[in-house]
Amino acid sequence: MIVLKTVNLTISYHKRPAIKGINLSVESGSIVGVIGPNGAGKSTLFKGILGLLPADTGEVEIFGKPAKDTLQRVTYIPQKEQFDWDFPINVFDLVMMGRYTHISYFGKPSQTDKDIVKDSLDKVGMGNHSKTQIRNLSGGQQQRIFLARALAQESELLLLDEPFVGVDAKTEEVILSLMKELIAKGKTIIIVHHDLGKIKGYFDKLALINQTLIAYGDTEEVFTPELISRTYGGKLTVLQKIEELSQV
Amino acid sequence: MDELNRILLEPLQYEFIQRALVASIMVGISCGLIGTYIMLRGLSLIGDALAHAVLPGVVIGFMIAGKTPLSLFIGASAAGILTALLISFVERNSKIKSDTAIGIIFTGAFALGILLVSQLKQVHIDLSSYLFGDVLGVSDSDIMLSSVITVFILIIVILFYKQLLVTSFDPTMAHIIGISAGAFHYFLMTMLSMSIVAGLQSVGVILIIAMLITPPATAYLLTDKLKLLLVISCITGIVSSVTGLYLSYHFNFASGASIVLVAVFFFMLTFLFSPREGIVIKAFRRRKTSRLNLYEDIIKILSMEKIPSGREHSTQILSTRLGLSKVKIHSALKEVTKMGLIENQNGNFALTKKGNALAQRLVRSHRLWETYLTDKHVVGIENIHQDAEKYEHILSDELLAEIDEELGHPEKDPHGSPIPKDVP
Numbered sequence: 001m002i003v004l005k006t007v008n009l010t011i012s013y014h015k016r017p018a019i020k021g022i023n024l025s026v027e028s029g030s031i032v033g034v035i036g037p038n039g040a041g042k043s044t045l046f047k048g049i050l051g052l053l054p055a056d057t058g059e060v061e062i063f064g065k066p067a068k069d070t071l072q073r074v075t076y077i078p079q080k081e082q083f084d085w086d087f088p089i090n091v092f093d094l095v096m097m098g099r100y101t102h103i104s105y106f107g108k109p110s111q112t113d114k115d116i117v118k119d120s121l122d123k124v125g126m127g128n129h130s131k132t133q134i135r136n137l138s139g140g141q142q143q144r145i146f147l148a149r150a151l152a153q154e155s156e157l158l159l160l161d162e163p164f165v166g167v168d169a170k171t172e173e174v175i176l177s178l179m180k181e182l183i184a185k186g187k188t189i190i191i192v193h194h195d196l197g198k199i200k201g202y203f204d205k206l207a208l209i210n211q212t213l214i215a216y217g218d219t220e221e222v223f224t225p226e227l228i229s230r231t232y233g234g235k236l237t238v239l240q241k242i243e244e245l246s247q248v
Numbered sequence: 249m250d251e252l253n254r255i256l257l258e259p260l261q262y263e264f265i266q267r268a269l270v271a272s273i274m275v276g277i278s279c280g281l282i283g284t285y286i287m288l289r290g291l292s293l294i295g296d297a298l299a300h301a302v303l304p305g306v307v308i309g310f311m312i313a314g315k316t317p318l319s320l321f322i323g324a325s326a327a328g329i330l331t332a333l334l335i336s337f338v339e340r341n342s343k344i345k346s347d348t349a350i351g352i353i354f355t356g357a358f359a360l361g362i363l364l365v366s367q368l369k370q371v372h373i374d375l376s377s378y379l380f381g382d383v384l385g386v387s388d389s390d391i392m393l394s395s396v397i398t399v400f401i402l403i404i405v406i407l408f409y410k411q412l413l414v415t416s417f418d419p420t421m422a423h424i425i426g427i428s429a430g431a432f433h434y435f436l437m438t439m440l441s442m443s444i445v446a447g448l449q450s451v452g453v454i455l456i457i458a459m460l461i462t463p464p465a466t467a468y469l470l471t472d473k474l475k476l477l478l479v480i481s482c483i484t485g486i487v488s489s490v491t492g493l494y495l496s497y498h499f500n501f502a503s504g505a506s507i508v509l510v511a512v513f514f515f516m517l518t519f520l521f522s523p524r525e526g527i528v529i530k531a532f533r534r535r536k537t538s539r540l541n542l543y544e545d546i547i548k549i550l551s552m553e554k555i556p557s558g559r560e561h562s563t564q565i566l567s568t569r570l571g572l573s574k575v576k577i578h579s580a581l582k583e584v585t586k587m588g589l590i591e592n593q594n595g596n597f598a599l600t601k602k603g604n605a606l607a608q609r610l611v612r613s614h615r616l617w618e619t620y621l622t623d624k625h626v627v628g629i630e631n632i633h634q635d636a637e638k639y640e641h642i643l644s645d646e647l648l649a650e651i652d653e654e655l656g657h658p659e660k661d662p663h664g665s666p667i668p669k670d671v672p
Contacts, residue, residue, distance in 0.1 A: 088472040
């Protein structure tokens, strides 16, 4: 089943196109890495999919319907820097936000909601921190509670923006094992990622982006020196990195 | 007792003071609640802008419908919303940044208001009481209005708690789950305009922003739980208003200024002495820690050097090693002796049993940490000593046990020195 489909999606910042004519179809049950150099429009693509930025042209369909009708079944985890970590909220209440789509508009969280939040926190290894204020968390823990919120939301499509940046080894492990678990349940995960050293074994499929979609397909087929160098505009450092990788 | 009676109860026999008191309490609550969200969303500037910009709305409201509380309310709210909309409109449709847009729009609106007041003689507005508040001129209908506003805001904050929380903390998620962050922004702006109206009479538009942000900021230094933050900020607001009112009565101060200064006084007090965030408390804590660290360093040096060389020589060595004057070392040694860590033995410093245990623990802590850093490749071996010098004082027993466990109970540190076993 096609979970996400963008048709000719073009988005501009201050009249300069950030992404141009992106046609992307993502099947359910896959982990997709969105790869490209800085400023290639990776985050813009996410914002376009979520309707956070207006599209110049093109359409986005999620679960076969216009995105605005099905957005509630999507989870988005932005980069950690987007948040005010001094905000007066504890871990439990933050993860509870994931349940808001399941609680009636003026309703209070039920016992079930609370249990789900606790479960989600346990799954990311943060069960002991439910009363901790978010300002007291480490970078990895911050990432993990957002993951817990995504779990609590029980959505079918997850968009993660650079989840592996600035996290400890344990968090990376937690994220990877959770992703496998979610995929096994038929969910779909799309991840913006920039570390070319960590591609194989992380993603089933890759979308190579530099304003336009350079290539999309299985990791083995797409993660080639030619395509990567086309995506990165032949930047020397990257090429060297790829060479090193292909020698291993 | 009589004195207290005179200060607290005597004013209450006047009806205008009773009314002023009720109005002040209402301001404390409505501003405390809305102000909390204004502060958390970083909208303090917009709050100030709106407070000024309601003036033309009030004048036009009075022109159309006469000088009634309802026309005041509607005129002010409409002007508030319009200002908020204009600010975002300018911001979105030009490269002008938000603070500049705010500055242009609110001064413009305020100027328009003043112009209207000066030109339209058929509506008389006492500009000075409008600007600076005249808590003693509060009428029954003013009280009615500010009570209705306060109750309304209270209900909204309780009813829309979830929505206000998610739109404040994570507007992106709010958008995804179908809660319009934009709608809530303007909703909040409406309530902000209302709370400005509620505080108009007692504090005045120039100073009302202080009641909107100072009590929440004070509360923010005391707690990091949202519900408690709302409650403390209301209480701080009420106490400031009431205290300010009494001061204004007894000393004949301008009521608005008096209320605001009390609120700022509470803020300064919290800023300096709050148990968690107060800068004086923090400095005090830092000094205490650095003193304890010094004592620990002395114990460690005395234990490692095993100095049998007389008190004078020991003091000299300590002074050189720690880079402190002999006077400082001398007084620290006195303190350490008082703590029962060292004793005088035939004119030499000797560690007591307690002192020895502490020294052992420090060495263990230092060497374990060095081993950990090297093992995990956190820093190169040439840098680990500096780091361990700092952390040997900080690492708790539990953490040390955990590190020891994870490293598989090492016998020696990276430099080859033995790591002392845990002393029970």
